Amino acid sequence: MFRAIKLVAALAIVSVLAACASGVTRMDPASTPNVSTAKTEPSIKSVSIWLNEDAKKLQAENLKFNQEELRATVERLLVSQNLQKPGATQLLDIEITSLRVRSAFSAIMFGFMAGNDNVEGVVSIKDANGAVLKKAKIKASYALGGVGGGTDGARLGWLYEEFAKHAAAEVSGAPAK
Numbered sequence: 001m002f003r004a005i006k007l008v009a010a011l012a013i014v015s016v017l018a019a020c021a022s023g024v025t026r027m028d029p030a031s032t033p034n035v036s037t038a039k040t041e042p043s044i045k046s047v048s049i050w051l052n053e054d055a056k057k058l059q060a061e062n063l064k065f066n067q068e069e070l071r072a073t074v075e076r077l078l079v080s081q082n083l084q085k086p087g088a089t090q091l092l093d094i095e096i097t098s099l100r101v102r103s104a105f106s107a108i109m110f111g112f113m114a115g116n117d118n119v120e121g122v123v124s125i126k127d128a129n130g131a132v133l134k135k136a137k138i139k140a141s142y143a144l145g146g147v148g149g150g151t152d153g154a155r156l157g158w159l160y161e162e163f164a165k166h167a168a169a170e171v172s173g174a175p176a177k
Contacts, residue, residue: 024166024176027122027135042172043088044125047075055096062101064152070094070119073160074167083171090133092171093124097137102145104152111145117155118142123167138166 049071051059059065074094078084098120106114118141125134140162142155169176 023139024170025137027137041088041090043083043085044078044090044092044171045084045086045088047071047078047084047092047094049074049094049096051096055099058099062099064101064156065099065119066156067096069156070096070160070163074164077161077164077168078171081168081172083168089128091126091128091130092167093126094121094167095124096121101152101156104150107145107155108150109145111150112143114145116141116143117159119159119163121163123170125171134170136166136170138163138170140166 049067051067071094074092075084078092096119099118100115101117102114107117118139120137120139123136123138124132126132140159142158142162144150144155165176
């Protein structure tokens with residue numbers, strides 16, 4: 001009996017740890033066309049965000065996703081880390097490539113069994129002329145649910161914050177915290 005309880009507890013811990021994840025895949029300048037090998041400065045002037053064609057199609061089914069709220073979250077984090085400055089010359093361009101937002105009902109009732117909420121994108125740091133200096137793919141996903149983790153605000157807030165952390169890390173050159 002005690003062994004079964006330990007097994008259930010271990011599975012619950014693994015499920016919770018795997019339920020929320022994020023990651024970055026840096027795109028090597030040498031193998032990526034139109035990416036310069038010039039050194040980037042640790043600050044940017046502005047942030048632009050847009051949905052590619054695939055993401056635009058997904059947006060119709062995921063109306064709760066708000067690209068402006070994501071942009072504002074990225075900007076807020078950059079400003080708080082002193083990474084967005086008016087005198088900077090570099091730009092941060094975020095191309096959203098995929099997204100999914102579960103309904104609140106599915107998230108609360110079925111939790112991770114209803115799949116995950118996620119946002120994926122390509123973050124590019126560009127110079128004043130638009131040349132890409134640095135590029136990375138970022139993915140954030142959230143699969144928890146229940147009463148606490150099922151609310152739209154909690155789920156989307158976590159996704160936006162996690163994506164923003166990785167975008168800021170690309171600007172600063174330091175690992176995401």
